[in-house]
Amino acid sequence: MRTATQLSGIFVSQVLGKSLPDIVTAVTDEWIEVAPDRVIEALRWLLDSDEFDAAQLSNLTAVDRHTHIEVIYHLQSLDLNHQLVVKTRTHGMDPAVVQSAYPVYKGALLQEREVYDLMGVRFEGHPDLRRLFLWDGFPGHPLRKDFLAMPGRITPGLEGFPFEDKDKPIRPINQENVEAGVAYVVTGETDENRAETDLSEGRG
Amino acid sequence: MTTSTEPYVLNIGPQHPSTHGVFRLRVVMDGEKIKDLDMIVGYLHRSMEKLAEERTFTQNIPFTDRADYLAAMTGNLGLAIAVERLAGVEVPERAEYLRVIFSELQRIASHAMANGTLISDAGAWQTPLLYMFREREKILDLFEMTCGARLTTNYMRIGGVAFDPPVEFWPALQELVDELPDRIDEYHELLVSNEVFLARTRGVGVISPEDAVNASLTGPVLRGSGIPWDLRKADPYSVYDRMDFDVVVGKSGDVYDRFMVRMSELYQSVKIIKQAISQIPSGAHKTDIPLALRPDEGEIYSRIESPRGEIGFFLVSDGGPFPYRFHLRAPSLINLSLLNELGRDAALSDAIVTLGSLDIVVGEIDR
Numbered sequence: 001m002r003t004a005t006q007l008s009g010i011f012v013s014q015v016l017g018k019s020l021p022d023i024v025t026a027v028t029d030e031w032i033e034v035a036p037d038r039v040i041e042a043l044r045w046l047l048d049s050d051e052f053d054a055a056q057l058s059n060l061t062a063v064d065r066h067t068h069i070e071v072i073y074h075l076q077s078l079d080l081n082h083q084l085v086v087k088t089r090t091h092g093m094d095p096a097v098v099q100s101a102y103p104v105y106k107g108a109l110l111q112e113r114e115v116y117d118l119m120g121v122r123f124e125g126h127p128d129l130r131r132l133f134l135w136d137g138f139p140g141h142p143l144r145k146d147f148l149a150m151p152g153r154i155t156p157g158l159e160g161f162p163f164e165d166k167d168k169p170i171r172p173i174n175q176e177n178v179e180a181g182v183a184y185v186v187t188g189e190t191d192e193n194r195a196e197t198d199l200s201e202g203r204g
Numbered sequence: 205m206t207t208s209t210e211p212y213v214l215n216i217g218p219q220h221p222s223t224h225g226v227f228r229l230r231v232v233m234d235g236e237k238i239k240d241l242d243m244i245v246g247y248l249h250r251s252m253e254k255l256a257e258e259r260t261f262t263q264n265i266p267f268t269d270r271a272d273y274l275a276a277m278t279g280n281l282g283l284a285i286a287v288e289r290l291a292g293v294e295v296p297e298r299a300e301y302l303r304v305i306f307s308e309l310q311r312i313a314s315h316a317m318a319n320g321t322l323i324s325d326a327g328a329w330q331t332p333l334l335y336m337f338r339e340r341e342k343i344l345d346l347f348e349m350t351c352g353a354r355l356t357t358n359y360m361r362i363g364g365v366a367f368d369p370p371v372e373f374w375p376a377l378q379e380l381v382d383e384l385p386d387r388i389d390e391y392h393e394l395l396v397s398n399e400v401f402l403a404r405t406r407g408v409g410v411i412s413p414e415d416a417v418n419a420s421l422t423g424p425v426l427r428g429s430g431i432p433w434d435l436r437k438a439d440p441y442s443v444y445d446r447m448d449f450d451v452v453v454g455k456s457g458d459v460y461d462r463f464m465v466r467m468s469e470l471y472q473s474v475k476i477i478k479q480a481i482s483q484i485p486s487g488a489h490k491t492d493i494p495l496a497l498r499p500d501e502g503e504i505y506s507r508i509e510s511p512r513g514e515i516g517f518f519l520v521s522d523g524g525p526f527p528y529r530f531h532l533r534a535p536s537l538i539n540l541s542l543l544n545e546l547g548r549d550a551a552l553s554d555a556i557v558t559l560g561s562l563d564i565v566v567g568e569i570d571r
Binding site for chain 2: 003005030055056057058059061063064072074078081083085105106107108109110111114118132133134135142143147
């Protein structure tokens with residue numbers, strides 16, 4: 001759905017096609033699509049053109065489409081007050097590679113790190129592509145649809161964390177305590193002196 | 205004799221008053237100067253976007269409270285407007301005015317908080333902050349009166365607002381908007397003529413207009429650099445096109461200008477609320493929508509002006525009751541895009557003030 005200030009994709013592709021033929025691979029009324037290895041070329045042209053003046057990368061995000069990942073650029077002209085939407089799709093899921101928009105827009109720095117972290121899109125040419133929110137050893141990319149396979153969108157409740165190894169639990173359990181069946185241990189406490197401590201009262 | 209120094213690593217946060225939440229900075233220092241700086245976020249990551257894919261559009265509204273918890277009203281409104289545009293829901297006139305009133309009250313509360321903590325960062329510990337909290341407190345009382353919550357309001361609904369304010373709300377609101385301009389004048393007098401404050405903020409953390417646009421900065425940070433860009437004017441939503449107000453811009457793009465933009469926007473917000481009070485019609489405050497709203501297949505990127513900048517919602521619907529993809533464009537995160545460049549070669553004390561002037565909310569950065 002197009003918002004009030006959004007340019008028609010068909011119009012954008014017509015103008016863009018005059019200067020850069022064959023760059024647009026798909027087009028609808030809402031957006032244009034370009035190849036993942038020609039993103040910079042398209043964005044730079046849109047930024048430099050007087051007709052579009054796409055000065056700001058307003059939003060950068062990605063959608064998992066099962067067979068590929070779609071990366072979406074919402075561009076904004078502050079002088080002409082219009083928006084335009086550029087999309088690209090990765091070749092396959094693993095690896096999912098797209099050119100980084102950072103050489104054109106500095107605003108892509110953190111947004112691409114976020115997409116890499118949560119969606120697993122590798123942005124080539126990004127100066128500092130690291131995970132943003134999750135820690136470095138985190139397995140997988142949580143916003144992908146297959147991260148937790150939930151059939152029919154019903155959540156049965158998880159048996160454990162998806163990355164948990166049952167043989168090696170994440171939290172080391174003090175085996176001595178487990179065997180003794182003691183829930184709480186007070187330092188210096190033994191079976192003999194336990195009655196002397198007030199803590200033994202009301203012990204669950 | 206010259207003194208030689210060696211670089212060392214300094215860790216600021218995640219628990220530190222000047223980081224405004226659980227935000228961590230890893231800084232390489234050489235003496236007082238910052239040589240390199242790295243931000244580490246994610247301590248508050250709650251996987252909001254993934255959780256949203258298993259909840260209906262209405263059930264997702266409370267998440268937006270917890271994203272930007274200092275401006276819950278505008279977060280709620282952003283999502284409500286996005287879903288309304290996606291599903292084609294009409295909103296009654298009275299609800300639109302109530303939305304404007306509550307958004308602007310929230311903006312005053314949020315800007316007061318932002319400026320108060322900025323002054324704290326600059327060294328005026330607590331006293332000005334508590335002055336700012338005086339006004340914020342009254343606004344939060346009004347929120348509590350209307351929807352029962354002060355911080356996580358969950359007030360905006362798809363197709364309107366949750367409740368019509370009670371009768372005692374209107375005199376209290378009138379009293380507040382009558383006294384606010386005097387109070388803001390008082391702050392001006394107290395702070396803007398303070399020489400220490402000027403020395404700490406003028407010419408510090410300068411962002412050029414070209415950089416500000418290219419790095420996707422929005423809100424008071426962009427306007428502080430002299431770009432007159434406000435979505436309330438540029439892409440009017442709700443009934444902002446009927447309101448008469450000015451877009452405040454700075455000149456030099458330093459910390460002082462960002463502070464002054466927020467300060468001056470308080471007057472504009474009061475002006476908007478006064479107009480809304482005089483224009484608000486009677487009638488319904490909400491349209492009835494189905495419990496599980498099923499928008500047609502499609503996608504939308506819809507944005508509004510939150511106190512921190514452009515808060516956008518990118519929603520993809522596959523025709524079902526849940527969003528296929530739910531993305532929140534967080535202005536707090538994206539306004540940090542230039543942090544590295546701003547911090548490098550600055551004194552540590554200046555970098556802290558600069559970070560304060562960007563007005564981040566970590567709940568929104570991490571989501």
